[in-house]
Amino acid sequence: MRKLLFLLVLLPSILLAQDSWVNVQVQPDNYPGETSWEIYNSVDEVVASSPEYTNTDLQETIVLLDEGDYNFVIYDSFGDGICCEYGEGWFGLTNTC
Numbered sequence: 001m002r003k004l005l006f007l008l009v010l011l012p013s014i015l016l017a018q019d020s021w022v023n024v025q026v027q028p029d030n031y032p033g034e035t036s037w038e039i040y041n042s043v044d045e046v047v048a049s050s051p052e053y054t055n056t057d058l059q060e061t062i063v064l065l066d067e068g069d070y071n072f073v074i075y076d077s078f079g080d081g082i083c084c085e086y087g088e089g090w091f092g093l094t095n096t097c
Contacts, residue, residue, distance in 0.1 A: 023093070
């Protein structure tokens with residue numbers, strides 16, 4: 001009986017608990033292979049990284065994250081950025097909760 005009571009007390013927490021998430025949007029410039037990103041947790045471990053970008057289409061990646069603080073770092077391997085001389089690239093992060 002105690003185990004059942006324990007389970008009933010914890011059930012709402014288990015059912016309602018959810019991880020956090022972030023939607024990473026990347027519109028690469030004309031050289032998509034130069035663009036990449038990483039998400040670091042509070043102890044500087046990489047917890048997510050970008051897929052390889054092979055075209056100039058807008059691409060979205062949903063990243064599931066535990067609660068906490070994170071740093072998002074975006075890279076351009078050539079070093080000229082993702083805007084403007086070589087295409088109108090941009091990035092965005094969203095989370096509607």
